[in-house]
Amino acid sequence: MAQQIEDKQNHPTARGLKRLAMAAIIVLISPLIMIAAASGDYGEQIFEQNLRVGEGIEIEHSVKIEVVDTSTDIIDSARFRVSSYLVPVRMLTIFQGDMPTEYETYSGARIYLEVVSVYGETALLRVTGPDNWRVTGYYEAEETETGSEPAAEAVTVPELEIKRTLDMTSVEQGQLVLVTFKIKNDGNGTATGIEMDEPLLRGTYQEGCPATLGDIAAGATVRVNYDLKIVDTPSGTYELEPTLLNYKSESGASYSSESSSNTLVVTAKEVLLPELEIKITIESGDDVIICGDRFPATVRIDNTGNATSGRATIKSHLPDDVRVADGDLEPVYESIKPGDYEEYEVMLIAYEPGKHVIKMDVMWADKEASASAEFWAERSSLDKYYPHILAVVPIGLLVVGIIRRHREYSY
Amino acid sequence: MLNILVLGLGQCGNRILDSINSEAFGGNGTFAKYYSNQKFPASVKTIAINTAINDLKGLKYTLAKDRFHVPHLHGVGANRTLGKKVFEDNKELIMGEIDKRGSFDLIFIITSTAGGSGSSFAPRLVEELKAAYNAQIICIAVLPFREEGSISLQNTAFCIKELIEEKPNGILLVDNQYLKKYAGDIKSAYDKINATTARRLLFLIEALNSEMLMVTDLGDLKTVMNGGVGIGTMGFYESNNGNTVKATILGSFKPSGLLFPANVYKEGARAMLIIKGDKKYLDLDLINKTIEELSTEVGQVFKGVLVKKGPSKVLSLFTLNSIPELDSLYASAADAIRTEKVKREESKRQLDDAFACIEELEPIY
Ligand SMILES: Nc1nc2c(ncn2[C@@H]2O[C@H](COP(=O)(O)OP(=O)(O)OP(=O)(O)O)[C@@H](O)[C@H]2O)c(=O)[nH]1
Ligand SMILES: [Mg+2]
Numbered sequence: 001m002a003q004q005i006e007d008k009q010n011h012p013t014a015r016g017l018k019r020l021a022m023a024a025i026i027v028l029i030s031p032l033i034m035i036a037a038a039s040g041d042y043g044e045q046i047f048e049q050n051l052r053v054g055e056g057i058e059i060e061h062s063v064k065i066e067v068v069d070t071s072t073d074i075i076d077s078a079r080f081r082v083s084s085y086l087v088p089v090r091m092l093t094i095f096q097g098d099m100p101t102e103y104e105t106y107s108g109a110r111i112y113l114e115v116v117s118v119y120g121e122t123a124l125l126r127v128t129g130p131d132n133w134r135v136t137g138y139y140e141a142e143e144t145e146t147g148s149e150p151a152a153e154a155v156t157v158p159e160l161e162i163k164r165t166l167d168m169t170s171v172e173q174g175q176l177v178l179v180t181f182k183i184k185n186d187g188n189g190t191a192t193g194i195e196m197d198e199p200l201l202r203g204t205y206q207e208g209c210p211a212t213l214g215d216i217a218a219g220a221t222v223r224v225n226y227d228l229k230i231v232d233t234p235s236g237t238y239e240l241e242p243t244l245l246n247y248k249s250e251s252g253a254s255y256s257s258e259s260s261s262n263t264l265v266v267t268a269k270e271v272l273l274p275e276l277e278i279k280i281t282i283e284s285g286d287d288v289i290i291c292g293d294r295f296p297a298t299v300r301i302d303n304t305g306n307a308t309s310g311r312a313t314i315k316s317h318l319p320d321d322v323r324v325a326d327g328d329l330e331p332v333y334e335s336i337k338p339g340d341y342e343e344y345e346v347m348l349i350a351y352e353p354g355k356h357v358i359k360m361d362v363m364w365a366d367k368e369a370s371a372s373a374e375f376w377a378e379r380s381s382l383d384k385y386y387p388h389i390l391a392v393v394p395i396g397l398l399v400v401g402i403i404r405r406h407r408e409y410s411y
Numbered sequence: 412m413l414n415i416l417v418l419g420l421g422q423c424g425n426r427i428l429d430s431i432n433s434e435a436f437g438g439n440g441t442f443a444k445y446y447s448n449q450k451f452p453a454s455v456k457t458i459a460i461n462t463a464i465n466d467l468k469g470l471k472y473t474l475a476k477d478r479f480h481v482p483h484l485h486g487v488g489a490n491r492t493l494g495k496k497v498f499e500d501n502k503e504l505i506m507g508e509i510d511k512r513g514s515f516d517l518i519f520i521i522t523s524t525a526g527g528s529g530s531s532f533a534p535r536l537v538e539e540l541k542a543a544y545n546a547q548i549i550c551i552a553v554l555p556f557r558e559e560g561s562i563s564l565q566n567t568a569f570c571i572k573e574l575i576e577e578k579p580n581g582i583l584l585v586d587n588q589y590l591k592k593y594a595g596d597i598k599s600a601y602d603k604i605n606a607t608t609a610r611r612l613l614f615l616i617e618a619l620n621s622e623m624l625m626v627t628d629l630g631d632l633k634t635v636m637n638g639g640v641g642i643g644t645m646g647f648y649e650s651n652n653g654n655t656v657k658a659t660i661l662g663s664f665k666p667s668g669l670l671f672p673a674n675v676y677k678e679g680a681r682a683m684l685i686i687k688g689d690k691k692y693l694d695l696d697l698i699n700k701t702i703e704e705l706s707t708e709v710g711q712v713f714k715g716v717l718v719k720k721g722p723s724k725v726l727s728l729f730t731l732n733s734i735p736e737l738d739s740l741y742a743s744a745a746d747a748i749r750t751e752k753v754k755r756e757e758s759k760r761q762l763d764d765a766f767a768c769i770e771e772l773e774p775i776y
Contacts (some may be wrong), residue, residue, distance in 0.1 A: 405445050
């Protein structure tokens with residue numbers, strides 16, 4: 001615009017030429033208009049008068065025509081707001097000297113608008129249309145209002161576009177998601193009374209999510225955000241329904257728009273806990289432990305959890321006749337890393353024959369796990385048992401071997 | 412040491428694979444598995460793959476962990492279309508099972524062409540294995556008894572066609588029909604055919620893996636299998652005492668020792684001969700001369716000599732330039748498909764005619 005004003009000031013000759021060209025064009029096409037008008041294509045004349053910006057007429061109690069704006073540019077023109085029963089408001093810009101512009105009413109009747117001339121804020125409007133149609137009313141610009149503002153505002157339309165983004169699309173329970181809205185007014189009027197309807201997701205809490213927004217002027221962009229706290233949403237993939245905006249134009253018409261939907265994947269929170277397991281293995285040469293002989297017992301503590309354990313204490317429960325001959329049966333470990341283990345060996349002696357059960361506990365935090373191992377002790381009467389043992393062992397091994405093979409090959 | 416994978420697909424493939432495992436125990440009967448260990452002439456991994464769990468249960472010498480059931484109960488009833496779908500659905504499982512066994516230099520896929528599972532899995536497996544491993548792939552395809560009916564013939568025709576399209580390194584044919592002569596009833600014919608096939612395969616593996624002088628290797632195998640139309644078979648001959656090496660070698664080309672009917676002299680493209688036996692019978696000059704003579708008729712002939720105690724044995728492996736027997740099988744298959752189609756249309760027409768009788772009539776009660 002500024003550029004054009006400069007043009008006008010600095011190059012009056014250029015402007016003059018353009019004018020000349022326009023005039024030539026008008027002269028060329030005007031016979032056509034004459035012919036068209038003369039042939040009655042545009043109906044009978046209904047109205048021909050000067051109207052100021054903000055003034056308007058009503059035809060047949062239905063069609064309202066109001067001058068919104070005038071422009072004296074290369075070609076002079078005027079902008080009209082035309083409305084009628086059941087037909088949405090239309091804005092028509094009509095250039096001086098143009099062919100009559102058609103407007104169709106709900107019933108299908110047509111009227112034609114023509115701008116004959118423009119002076120400042122006044123346009124000479126000619127309306128033609130069906131025979132017998134009459135002007136039934138006049139509007140006047142309210143002098144108290146400044147300039148053409150009120151009339152112009154009456155036709156402005158706000159148009160909000162809302163975009164919703166999440167700062168993460170995959171969250172763990174307990175985490176916060178920052179939800180950001182970018183709301184842009186693409187219309188030509190201010191949006192007021194904006195109500196935001198953000199749907200709830202099960203098991204979440206919306207922290208600081210506004211329900212209403214301040215007015216947004218045409219062309220302006222507003223950013224709003226809130227924290228979506230995932231409280232106890234079961235893990236899964238969720239569809240976040242669109243956000244709904246309800247708003248009004250300054251003239252009070254209602255509009256709404258919505259964002260697109262987003263998906264959010266909620267994963268269960270990984271709990272970090274140590275988990276200890278204890279195992280005892282008692283080794284004896286031939287499955288028999290001889291009373292009074294030392295035999296090794298191996299204790300192993302595995303951390304099968306996913307966190308390092310704190311102090312782990314070990315407690316043993318030995319039968320009365322079993323003693324520790326060598327080693328510490330109840331060591332203490334300050335920590336065991338996940339996936340790691342501690343193992344130690346002690347030498348034990350059993351004094352009485354029969355079945356023995358050794359029980360071991362491992363305690364950490366407020367938890368404990370235990371394991372037990374059994375063994376048989378026999379009096380040392382090697383001479384008596386030796387031949388039996390000699391015979392039983394290979395047969396046993398053979399049977400075990402055959403059974404194992406059988407297992408390997410049975411499906 | 413070569414890494415070899417043997418896959419037995421479907422009932423037929425499973426059973427031949429079981430024979431291979433049995434032979435590895437020395438072929439010493441049912442109880443061998445309880446007291447002896449398998450001896451393979453290379454590092455051999457075997458997997459029996461089947462949709463029918465009962466077929467897998469019927470195996471005796473294959474480790475339970477080497478039997479892989481593809482979850483589609485009781486086979487696919489000779490329906491290759493269904494077979495292919497089952498394969499697609501379980502592809503990851505199957506390939507995962509194979510992958511557990513490491514990498515391979517040579518892969519054998521054993522299957523019947525006439526059934527549903529094996530014959531539909533085999534071409535797809537060739538494709539997948541080619542993509543996953545840099546190994547030579549040889550298919551051992553068992554052709555049906557011709558009287559098994561039109562579905563068997565159809566399946567065979569399409570299976571072989573798809574196999575060739577997937578371009579394995581070679582296809583070795585075993586023909587049930589041709590080998591029927593081994594035994595009177597089907598059950599013992601199967602056992603015989605399976606054991607024979609198994610022994611020859613192990614013989615081949617032994618020769619490929621051997622580090623002795625004048626042996627054949629994987630490269631030779633590749634060249635041989637690449638000959639002709641890429642399809643061939645195996646022959647075998649064991650000398651009666653006193654036969655010359657030449658007679659034994661020529662014996663292995665005799666139709667009676669082949670696993671598929673062919674005229675090696677006429678149709679042979681390339682061949683590989685593996686000669687095993689006592690040092691004193693292996694006259695190298697004579698061997699070379701015989702092979703030279705053969706080359707004029709059969710084309711390139713590779714040889715491998717294995718010195719081992721025992722009677723001389725020769726395994727021949729060759730590819731063919733033309734396969735009249737397969738041509739005639741395709742002709743029968745085409746016939747069978749056409750007849751089937753006509754029959755179907757006929758029955759449908761009859762049914763339609765029957766329905767036409769009650770057209771426009773309402774039931775009266
Ligand atoms: N040589 C030999 N051929 C067999 C044996 N068992 C079946 N066949 C042949 O294999 C063909 C049938 O295919 P199968 O292997 O049973 O079929 P499959 O792959 O298990 O497929 P479905 O049973 O249809 O799921 C027929 O031509 C049989 O003659 C066997 O033990 N040895
Ligand atoms: Mg089957």
